[in-house]
Amino acid sequence: MSWLKKILILCLIGLVVAILGVAAAYWYVKDDLPDVRQLQDVRLQTPMRVFTADGELMSQFGEQRRIPLTLDQMPPQLIEAFLATEDSRFYDHPGFDVIGMMRAAIVVASTRDATQGASTITQQLARNFFLTREKKIIRKIKEIFLAVKIERVLSKDEILELYLNKIELGHRAFGVGAAAQVYFGKTVDELTLDEIAIIAGLPQAPSVLNPVRSPTNARNRRNIVLGRMLTMNYITEQEYREALQAPVISRRHGAQITASAPYVAEMVRQQVVDMYGEDFAYSAGLQVHTTVSKPIQDAARRAVQQNLYDYDERHGYRGPEAKLWQQDDEEGQDAWPESELLRYLAEQSSLEDLLHAVVLATEEQTAQVLMADGQHITLPWEGLKWARSFISDHRQGHAPRQATDILQPGMHIRVRHNGEHWQLSQVPAASSAFVAMDPNTGAIQALVGGFSFAQSQFNRATQAKRQVGSTIKPFIYSAALEHGYTLASIVNDAPIHHWDQGAGIAWRPRNSPAVYDGPIRVREALAKSKNVVSVRLMRGVGLDETIAHLRNFGFAEQDLPRNETLSLGSASLTPLELANGYAVFANGGYLVDPYVIDRIYNEEGELIYQHQPRIACPKCQQETAEQPAELDSEAQLAQLFAALDAGQESSDSTALPAAPRVLSEQNAFLIREALKTSIWGGGNWNRGTGWNGTAWRAQSLQRRDLSGKTGTTNDSKDTWFAGFNRQLVGISWVGFDDANRSLGRATWNANLGRDQSSGLEAGARTALPAWISFMQVAMQDMPADPAETPSGISSVRIDAETGLLSRANDHTSMFEFFMRGTEPSQHAQPGSPSFSFDDEVPDTELLELFD
Template sequence: MSWFKKLIIFVFIAFLVGVGGIAGTYFWLRADLPDVATLKDVRLQTPMQVFTADGELISQFGEQRRIPLRLDEMPPLLIQAFLATEDTRFYEHPGIDIIGIMRAATVVATSGELSQGASTITQQLARNFFLSREKKLIRKIKEIFLAIHIEQLLTKDEILELYLNKIELGHRAFGVGAAAQVYFGKTVQELTVDEMAIIAGLPKAPSVLNPVRSASNARARRNVVLGRMLDTGAIDRATYDAAIAAPVTSRLHGAQITASAPYIAEMVRQQMVDRFGEEVAYTEGFRVYTTINSKDQAIARRALQQNLYDYDERHGYRGPVAELWQSQLQQSDAAEPVFTEKNRPEPAEINAYLDRQQGIEDLIPAIVLDVKQQSAMVLLKGGQLQELSWDGLKWARSFITDERQGTAPKTAAAILKPGQHILVRQQDELWRLSQIPAASSALVAIDPKDGAIRSLVGGYSFAQSQFNRVTQAKRQVGSNIKPFIYSAALEHNYTLASLMNDAPIHHWDAGAGIAWRPRNSPAVYDGPIRIREALAKSKNVVSIRLLRGIGIDATIEQLLKFGFSATDLPRNETLALGSASSTPLEVVTGYAVFANGGFLVQPYVVDKVLNAEDKVIFQHQPLLACEACQETDGETPIQAAPRVISAQNAFLIADALKSSIWGGGDWRQGTGWNGTAWQLQNLRRRDLAGKTGTTNDSKDTWFSGFNSDLAVTSWVGFDDANRSLGRALWNANLGREQSAGAESGARTAMPAWQSFMRQILPAYPEKTVTPPVGISSVRIDLTTGLLSRSTDHTSSFEFFKLGTEPTQYVSGSVPQVQFGENNQQKQELEELF
């Protein structure tokens, strides 16, 4: 009995010492323990996501990939997989597992090493939020105290939800939602049992056990998890057997991008970093909604790419990417050629080679296996055999220079040989030989009413070049500048009916000792011509004469109103021909002034930003093109964009630019004429206006056009500003399919604009444009621009700003002409009559 009393006393003293030791340790460490109350308001580091206006995901930015989920959004079986593996008694213990701790203590006592963690889910949560992963006793003690505090502060479900969203699972995936996406490209609801087990096995060593790093390690760990799930009754034997037999297949997946707009995504990323700083922008779970429409964006991207393919095919085939083996063609009596091949790789080697090759956009790597008379058999990356028919090959005459192409091929053997690594693409069910376009392009569409960017494509491929040509490429604008020159003319007593002399200019520069002889393109001169017709036909010499009549200072002053920078505008007469350099975004902003009635709107792409709690923390307030904006939209005042030109000036230029498409005169009477954009007539929209643009030597080509709903600019050129787009010679294989001749705004840039508008215009019903107050319409004589009483093909109605209408009727005398230069022009013009 005395020994029993002594034992009781010893146990009691040991208990008191233990409690005292624990209490002492707690008070000793208390100052170093973090405040677990912060878990009540925890902000998980969540990447920034960028969306289109209609909710499609464009991109995701942030080092930590996380998709926060509520516990009730996670499959119960996935939760059971984690509990079975990490903490079977999670819902029973107070935050620490005494049995597990005793087991770990035994290992420490026997080996001297802390090899078993014995950490509960609550302890792991404490470590992940507040502590390091170092295996030291003091860290374990802190972990225990923090776990007990957490259990007092949060419910079990709250702890488990935080853990499953916080846990690191490899490859920058944090939480089960991100892991499902990164490893399997799925949501958690789409995971199979074996995939759930793989994810549940990752917390032990995510960098080693993940299925991308090692399928064998992932399989072994998965099987352990499945065994624990079977032991705990989470799954039955049949489910276990099926999951054990499942192969481990995984690869890295990015965010589930549903709209391709990488140039927009980069613009947004930079704006968000500028606004919030890099650390905040990438971790606070911001959701950025842009002004982009996903369907219009897809149409714009495809229109730009197809236009570049068309340009590239006009200029010839530059040859294969590489040659895997050489083939020698031997002609025999057989109908098909016979090849003698040396060192030809085995099929498995060819497939392995293709697996290592990267395609770009819709271009797919392929190997030529066989060439017949007018077709070729190729092996695509992925193992598919595909025949290239003659229709997909016949364009491919050889590229010589930008100005010259080889003769049209007659056989497939003149184009391809077995063993060549080529690129192919599928277009309208037809497989075509292709190549990465050499030229570059940009296309941007904005809403002229408020500047919202609806579509933007900054190049052929963001993967190829991240240089955004819409916002960063300052290129000479060519004849795209002319509407702004003509706008200045209307402010200086010219009208659309004013006559100018379309005749060659010979200007002697005494200082340089040379004569400047600017020419029309093409070099056709019509003599006396009305300003409307001169603008529609893009007459260079008329633009120069107008500049002389207005004066360079007055012209530049007018151009600045449209948002152009003074440093980009040369102070000489080449300004009239488009020697100024601007970005496509600056150009389309200027054209939007004509589209909206005279207001300068500011382009923008970020509409609103929401934080992780769905609260709007930023809402863009655009400047609207409206005459009186005292109204309010709810509690938000509507802000007016500045009026920079009169409504009358904007209307007159916009109406004149419609003549670029529809021309004028009477074709039945032999007086009809076309503007430079006459091909757009097949869009059958009378509300469209536009202007072509081509610089010297076709180094830059443009088309800008608009209606009241959209202003769109298309540009094509080489990134090397010194390289000309050249010309395409006639290809006998293509017939009417081709577009031969020198590259120009109408031939090179306008097709992308046309393709884009053709597909999106049905969403924008045609609207009748009503002339603003202060505009009159009178019948004029088409030859002289004077008033006319005739109602036949010699006359037509013309718009004028009130007070600028002609006051004389046409007679047999020399017409009244506006000169604005000097008496030499008057003399030249009089000689023409």
């Protein structure tokens, strides 16, 4: 009994010491313990997500990848895997596990190995939110006290839900939702048992146990997790064995992007960061909805890429990426084994739809190649015959006759599937950009800043100021209409020789091509893009007056050269700036503001930002600053414009902020009409007087409501097409990033016949095809605009040659639009041309004209 008493006394003393020790420890650390009640209102850092107007995910930005889930959204097996591995008595302990701590202590005492932890899920949660990972006794004491406090504040399910969303699982994935996406490209409910076990094994050491970095470590850890699940009776013996046999297949996945618009996404990222700062933008779970729709954006991207492929193929094949072996000489090398080729191809990074391949053999007009996925494919002659050799931007080699003229075994090449067959390809050397916007609101409908964002993040649609060439002419002609000219005015299309006294040289602007028609009506001159007429019109208006007029379209004065080259397109603008200028013609004279962010929601789904566009709407009143308008985004705008198009009043029309009018409705209408002639031409083909405008290829769209203008700069360094109707403006640009490099010319390729275009690269040949391809999709369900003539416009019959009034009713006459009061007052005399030049023409030029 004495021994029993001694044991009881020792136990009591030990208990008292333990209580005092715990009390002392708590007293020591209590001032350093944070208030765990903040976990009741915790906000997990979630990335910013960017969506298209139709709800497709465009991109996401943030240091931490997280997909918050409720416990109900997680598969039971996933929860059981974490409980079996991390805390099997989670629902029984008060926040710390005495049994687990004793087991860890025994391991430390027997092996002196302190790697085995005894932290419960609640302790891990405390550490993740409030503490560091430093291995010190004081940190462990704080962790236990915090765990107990957490258990008093939150329920077990709330603790587990926070833990599974907070835990770091490698590759910037935080929480099980993000881990499922990053490692397997799946949602949690799509995970298999073996994948669940891999994720549940990550918390111990995510950097070395993840399946991307070390499949072997991940497999070993997975098997341990599966064993614990079997021991806990969470899975059956059969499930256990099947999961053990599953291979570890994983790669790093990005966000589940469903709409490819990286240039737009980057624009949005920059704007949101400017609005809210980086910390809030990247971690507050913002949901940003843009004005871009997936089908329209896809059409723009495909149009740009295919157009660059077409340009590249016109100019020839620049050769393979590399030659792995060569067998055509006396010291021929042995071909690589297929296993080595597959390892080599696996190391190559793909770009857009261009895939890596190695040529294995060539026959007469086919080539056998090995793809990175191990597939053997045949390149048919249809996919090879374009590939004559590239010599320079202006020269190409002879058309190939057989596959060996192009390819040899051992060549590392790029191929793509064009929808019909595989074909040899290459990364385009030229660059391009495309912008489409709603001219009535400024909403950007589609934007492509280059061939591939992965290749270059430089956004040519918004950052590249390039000379605009003849796309400036509608603005020059618009200024002329403001200063007394009409579409029927006759201007002398003849060479100009202007002596520059200061420079001691003569300036001789020329037409391209160098064809001069003599006296020509303004409408026809614009449609045929006559350079010298543009110069004469600007002279008639005056340089200062012309620049002042161009500023009304939103162009910065510093981008407008103060000399006569301005009339030929020496101004440098971005495609977006040019689109905004053309929107003034499209919408009837209003300057709108381009925008891409429509609205922003916070993590709780509350609207925190709604863009208020200034509308091109003559019936809308501008709101005062004290009473800003409130719009219901695109739905309300669509309803408004439908009512306005029907001639009805809208209850919202007086509440919308109106864009400023910068051009008369009549001037905008006349330029629109003149630019329709750029597409459809004029004259009478049956009488031999028919002629085409520079944009005649756009006739393939079979729409009479389209207006457009081509543009080409000196030496074809920049090529443009700007086209629009009242609902959509599209700008296409093609050029090299090196502004000094010419797009050159393509000679005839006998292998391609009618399937190709040869000659000097220009706006009509190089930029217009992308615009046509885009419009074929974008305008598919868009009804044609009715041909409405605004008030203040009259239509009279004129003589096609002189621009004067005509009494004839045949091919020599036509109807022309005029601003009321500017109609010609004289009639043309039959058989005797009567020219009325609207600028002073030196006699020497008249002699040249009629010589």
